Amino acid sequence: MSEPLIYEISRAGRRAVSLPACDVPEAPFPADAVRADLPLPEVSEIDVVRHYTRLSQLNHSIDTGFYPLGSCTMKYNPKVNEVAARLPGFASLHPLQDALSAQGAMALIHSLQELLAEIAGFSAVTLQPAAGAHGELTGVLIMRKYLYDRGETQRDIILVPDSAHGTNPATTSMSGLKVMVVPSDARGNVNLEILRSLTAKHGPHLIGLMLTNPNTLGLFDENVEEVVRLVHEAGGLVYGDGANFNAILGIAKPGLLGFDVMHYNLHKTFSTPHGGGGPGSGAVGVAAFLADYLPGPIVVRDEDDEYAWQMPAKSIGRVKAFWGNFAVLVRAYTYIRMHGAEGLRQVSENAVLNANYLQARLRDVYPIPHSDRTCMHEFVAQGKLEGAPGINTMDIAKRLMDFDFHPPTVYFPLIVAEALMVEPTETESKETLDAFADTLIRIAEEARTDPELLKTAPHHAPVKRLDEVKAAKDMVLCYGPGCGG
Amino acid sequence: MNYIPNTDADRADMLAVIGVPSVADLFHDVPEKQRFPELDLPPALSEMEVLQELQALADENDDLNHVSCFLGAGAYNHFVPSVVDSLIRRGEFYSAYTPYQAEISQGTLQAHFEYQSMICALTGMETSNVSHYDGATATAEAVIMALQVGRGKRSKVVLSPTLHPQYRAVVRTYTQGMGIQIAGEDAPLGDLAALAGPAGADSACVVVQNPDFLGRLYTPAEMQGLADKVHAAGAFFIVVTDPVSLGLFVPPGQYGADVVCGEGQPMGNALSFGGPYLGFFATKLSEVRKSSGRIVGQTVDTDGKRGFVLTLSTREQHIRREKASSNICSNQALNALAAAMYLAAMGKYGLRTVAELSYHKAHYAAGLIAALDGYEVKAAGLFFKEFVVRCPKPVALINQALLDEFGILGGYDLGSDYPELKDHMLLCVTEMNSRAEIKQLVDALEELAGSDDLAALDGEEAAQ
Numbered sequence: 051m052s053e054p055l056i057y058e059i060s061r062a063g064r065r066a067v068s069l070p071a072c073d074v075p076e077a078p079f080p081a082d083a084v085r086a087d088l089p090l091p092e093v094s095e096i097d098v099v100r101h102y103t104r105l106s107q108l109n110h111s112i113d114t115g116f117y118p119l120g121s122c123t124m125k126y127n128p129k130v131n132e133v134a135a136r137l138p139g140f141a142s143l144h145p146l147q148d149a150l151s152a153q154g155a156m157a158l159i160h161s162l163q164e165l166l167a168e169i170a171g172f173s174a175v176t177l178q179p180a181a182g183a184h185g186e187l188t189g190v191l192i193m194r195k196y197l198y199d200r201g202e203t204q205r206d207i208i209l210v211p212d213s214a215h216g217t218n219p220a221t222t223s224m225s226g227l228k229v230m231v232v233p234s235d236a237r238g239n240v241n242l243e244i245l246r247s248l249t250a251k252h253g254p255h256l257i258g259l260m261l262t263n264p265n266t267l268g269l270f271d272e273n274v275e276e277v278v279r280l281v282h283e284a285g286g287l288v289y290g291d292g293a294n295f296n297a298i299l300g301i302a303k304p305g306l307l308g309f310d311v312m313h314y315n316l317h318k319t320f321s322t323p324h325g326g327g328g329p330g331s332g333a334v335g336v337a338a339f340l341a342d343y344l345p346g347p348i349v350v351r352d353e354d355d356e357y358a359w360q361m362p363a364k365s366i367g368r369v370k371a372f373w374g375n376f377a378v379l380v381r382a383y384t385y386i387r388m389h390g391a392e393g394l395r396q397v398s399e400n401a402v403l404n405a406n407y408l409q410a411r412l413r414d415v416y417p418i419p420h421s422d423r424t425c426m427h428e429f430v431a432q433g434k435l436e437g438a439p440g441i442n443t444m445d446i447a448k449r450l451m452d453f454d455f456h457p458p459t460v461y462f463p464l465i466v467a468e469a470l471m472v473e474p475t476e477t478e479s480k481e482t483l484d485a486f487a488d489t490l491i492r493i494a495e496e497a498r499t500d501p502e503l504l505k506t507a508p509h510h511a512p513v514k515r516l517d518e519v520k521a522a523k524d525m526v527l528c529y530g531p532g533c534g535g
Numbered sequence: 536m537n538y539i540p541n542t543d544a545d546r547a548d549m550l551a552v553i554g555v556p557s558v559a560d561l562f563h564d565v566p567e568k569q570r571f572p573e574l575d576l577p578p579a580l581s582e583m584e585v586l587q588e589l590q591a592l593a594d595e596n597d598d599l600n601h602v603s604c605f606l607g608a609g610a611y612n613h614f615v616p617s618v619v620d621s622l623i624r625r626g627e628f629y630s631a632y633t634p635y636q637a638e639i640s641q642g643t644l645q646a647h648f649e650y651q652s653m654i655c656a657l658t659g660m661e662t663s664n665v666s667h668y669d670g671a672t673a674t675a676e677a678v679i680m681a682l683q684v685g686r687g688k689r690s691k692v693v694l695s696p697t698l699h700p701q702y703r704a705v706v707r708t709y710t711q712g713m714g715i716q717i718a719g720e721d722a723p724l725g726d727l728a729a730l731a732g733p734a735g736a737d738s739a740c741v742v743v744q745n746p747d748f749l750g751r752l753y754t755p756a757e758m759q760g761l762a763d764k765v766h767a768a769g770a771f772f773i774v775v776t777d778p779v780s781l782g783l784f785v786p787p788g789q790y791g792a793d794v795v796c797g798e799g800q801p802m803g804n805a806l807s808f809g810g811p812y813l814g815f816f817a818t819k820l821s822e823v824r825k826s827s828g829r830i831v832g833q834t835v836d837t838d839g840k841r842g843f844v845l846t847l848s849t850r851e852q853h854i855r856r857e858k859a860s861s862n863i864c865s866n867q868a869l870n871a872l873a874a875a876m877y878l879a880a881m882g883k884y885g886l887r888t889v890a891e892l893s894y895h896k897a898h899y900a901a902g903l904i905a906a907l908d909g910y911e912v913k914a915a916g917l918f919f920k921e922f923v924v925r926c927p928k929p930v931a932l933i934n935q936a937l938l939d940e941f942g943i944l945g946g947y948d949l950g951s952d953y954p955e956l957k958d959h960m961l962l963c964v965t966e967m968n969s970r971a972e973i974k975q976l977v978d979a980l981e982e983l984a985g986s987d988d989l990a991a992l993d994g995e996e997a998a999q
Contacts, residue, residue, distance in 0.1 A: 053645065055645070055648075055649060056875075057649070057652065060882075065882065065884065065885065067616045067880050069614070069892065069966065070966070072891070072892055072895050072896075074895055074899035074973070075895070076895050077895050077898035079894070080752075080754065082754055082755065082756065084784060084785070085783065085786060088781075088883050088886065088887060089656040089883070090653060090878055090881070090882050090886060091882055091883070092882045092883050092884070093880075095618060098618050098622075098876065098879050098880050099621075099622065102622040102625075102628075105641075105643075105645055106625040106628050107627060108639075109627045109628065109631045109640055110631065110640065111626055111627045111629075112626070113626030114627060122632055124632060126538050126630075127626075127630050128538060130585065130586065132624065132629075134586065134589050136805075137589060137590060138598050138600045139592070139596045139598045140598075140808065141598075141806070142598040142599040142600050143596050143598050143808040144604060144612070144806050144808070145610050145808050145809030146609075146610065146947055147597070148934065148935070151596065152808065153596070154595030155592070155596050157592055165576060168575055169574055171572070180668035180672070180811070181668065182864060182865060183862040183863055183865065184668060184672075187709075194712060215853075216851075216852040216853040216854070216855075216856045217852050220855070220856060220857060220859040223857040223858070223859070223862075224709075224862045226713045226714075269564070270562075299574075300571065300572070300574050301565060301570065302565045302572065303569070306572060307566070307569055317865065321538075323629040324629075324631065324865075325628070325631075325869030325870075326631045326632070326634065326868040326869055327632070327643070327829065327866055327869075328666070328865040329811030332865075345708065366711065367704055367707055367708035368701060368704040368705050368708055369672075369708055370672055371669050371671035371705065371798070371809070371812075372701070372808075373810070374809070376809050376811075377805070377810065377811055378811055380589070386576070387585050388537075388579060388580055388582065389579055390578050390579030391574035391575070394576070396537050397537060397539070399561075400546075402561050403541070403546060403550070404541075406549075407552055409553075410552045410553045410554070423564070424555070424560075424561045424564070447636070451636070451638055451639050456632075457636055476537075476538075477539065478540070480540075480548065506837070508638050508639070511639050513641060513840055516638060516834050516835070516836050518637075518834065518846065520834045520835065521832035521833065522846050524832070524833070525832060525846070526834075527651060527661075527662045527823070527830060527831070528661070528663065529648070529652040
């Protein structure tokens with residue numbers, strides 16, 4: 051199964067769109083500014099339709115199968131979201147039109163700011179950041195500006211647990227700050243002893259700590275309040291990475307646990323589609339004392355009961371043009387309104403139940419370092435099987451594809467060797483979980499009896515195993531002349 | 536409605552396997568006094584009810600199906616062929632994750648490779664990534680790349696004053712605390728040569744928009760002239776552009792750009808009140824390892840068959856952590872896919888036609904408005920689809936009357952970003968504006984110039 055490139059099906063003279071004739075007098079073009087050639091394809095409309103339809107069929111997706119990708123929360127994306135975002139009153143609005151001509155859209159933004167603040171226990175929310183990492187950058191800039199405004203300009207260190215997503219240290223560097231890694235303890239929590247020594251030694255230089263809770267081992271930190279206390283005692287702030295927020299809706303509010311800032315991944319927790327890598331939305335919530343630092347403008351309700359744009363008084367500035375990924379916000383709003391408080395709690399309860407069920411079904415077959423604890427919405431197993439020394443996590447992942455399952459997240463978190471990070475989400479049935487567990491058990495057996503079957507997998511995917519080293523070496527990054535290769 | 540398939544019987548069976556009595560027992564790690572907080576949320580709605588509520592909110596907005604639009608300033612009302620939204624709605628595309636598992640993500644990967652190819656064709660560059668969040672953040676990432684290449688020795692960033700004001704604001708946000716200096720913004724508007732002055736041995740880059748925020752199009756010779764001076768100073772020449780303009784005009788890759796970036800929304804993406812859009816970002820092959828954002832590369836599988844993978848990942852956060860070129864992870868992949876579908880459907884001639892129609896209609900409108908008493912079209916040089924008009928009354932008043940009385944969304948009020956352009960509006964005309972709409976705008980502007988109502992409103996405002 052393969053599909054030619056769009057350029058390879060191009061034939062001179064074909065057209066896929068009809069545009070109107072020019073109904074005004076033509077103006078002369080500046081000859082020296084007009085380009086000689088525009089090397090885009092020439093195809094007919096049916097070529098476009100078949101090409102992209104066939105390409106779509108080469109993808110695994112939530113709509114076609116189970117997608118237990120850890121820390122990515124690949125839950126079902128409700129179809130009503132797509133209808134909502136495409137209502138012409140939303141989709142055909144210009145971002146710069148007068149606020150009074152867009153009151154419905156601004157009311158939705160205002161409501162979503164308040165709903166998200168309530169769900170996580172914060173005072174104020176900005177919806178401007180476009181993705182989780184963008185929210186992290188926003189949060190770290192807020193923390194720094196707040197501390198520097200207090201005159202504490204010597205602070206330049208952010209503590210990041212060794213289980214953190216790569217975006218946390220990358221965000222810290224991008225903000226011009228230093229990363230200091232905090233190891234985990236034997237139970238998968240932040241190592242309190244080491245945290246104590248770090249805050250004692252570096253306290254006056256700490257901006258704060260970035261903490262994902264539940265963490266990427268799928269564990270709710272048993273000492274979270276002590277962790278928060280230690281950082282606050284040192285004068286630092288606590289940032290919450292909301293990537294794993296799907297585990298604790300109605301279960302715990304990060305704001306009440308002492309977190310000062312947190313980003314939400316609306317494309318994880320609140321069901322907006324991942325789109326093959328985006329768009330997302332990385333809304334950021336803050337405690338009251340940081341509300342003035344949010345990027346903006348945000349929507350406020352003025353004395354005439356009209357919605358208006360307002361830049362927070364000490365804002366870090368804009369992080370993006372316009373107001374945020376509005377059509378993503380419409381989807382998240384739709385999702386929250388359809389759930390209510392009880393529905394959201396059921397989401398997290400079932401996400402956690404499903405993960406614990408899968409962990410229980412697999413713990414006798416695959417090593418699971420922390421299976422003595424209940425996990426939250428995900429758990430981390432290892433692709434190290436007794437009696438199958440040559441088999442690794444990648445082999446198991448690729449073999450799963452032959453059974454139409456997307457593999458779990460592999461080789462992450464970095465602190466677990468041969469990690470297989472499994473997040474089933476609440477929108478999967480027991481039958482699906484059982485079929486997945488049965489398959490992993492079967493693969494473990496194959497690993498011992500027929501390892502070559504795993505080494506050469508996938509066998510039934512659109513392509514066999516791809517050569518990533520060659521791609522990085524050859525650097526063929528586009529089609530056509532001047533494109534390398 | 537909660538999309539959860541588990542039944543009570545399922546839950547009981549699963550709890551038995553796990554070995555705990557109840558679901559609540561799974562949460563004993565949460566501090567007890569913080570466990571199960573109340574969420575004060577409005578009651579849940581059915582699908583029918585939520586759609587009714589959303590429709591009511593949508594109906595409160597004056598959307599572009601009900602008004603004619605002459606507003607641009609970074610977000611543009613261009614035609615989107617039906618195939619784009621029809622194909623982008625396929626769940627196989629939109630409900631997939633980032634294509635880390637390449638063998639079962641060839642659809643997304645090949646489509647993004649084609650996107651990169653078409654962006655290279657459009658911009659005249661050698662490589663493209665799969666998108667940044669929007670034009671503003673793509674510009675900020677280009678600036679950060681130049682600063683990283685400058686390794687602290689080059690800490691000055693020269694921004695043209697006619698780079699989109701929101702893009703300049705985002706560059707400022709992204710670089711706060713880096714100890715850099717931003718220069719150039721006080722140069723005379725439209726004076727390219729004046730930007731060469733601040734560009735010296737301490738400069739990381741010069742960022743210029745073409746066509747610029749005020750609509751002005753600089754010729755390839757003018758741009759090359761500046762590029763040569765920037766390069767002589769050892770700095771990067773970053774060009775922000777409107778992709779639709781490249782359907783007609785010489786691409787920045789042919790006049791010395793090191794990075795070409797900008798807002799990709801005009802390529803097949805709905806206006807959607809500002810997002811999601813996509814920032815396109817193209818550079819030279821020699822600079823690609825310093826750039827940020829996901830990139831797809833061609834390779835082969837174990838049978839030697841062509842396939843595609845995410846490549847050069849050693850620049851990225853999930854591999855390099857604190858040493859990554861950026862923290863970007865999720866991007867605007869689906870919007871990039873829509874842009875690819877748009878470019879494929881428009882093709883070699885369609886995009887040129889869109890650009891030509893926009894050019895002709897904008898010039899037609901400018902000509903008529905220039906002839907009106909009280910208005911002055913301030914187009915010092917060439918322009919593409921946007922131009923500045925000095926108005927006889929405050930722009931806010933004119934726009935309010937245009938909307939209320941004529942159903943027209945007027946131009947962008949430049950006074951707040953450029954105090955010297957008080958009472959100036961930036962009008963945008965595209966292929967979507969018919970001759971009749973343009974005439975209606977011109978007639979309305981003429982009427983409003985002499986309107987006593989507006990004068991009265993003006994007085995009212997002054998009195999406040």
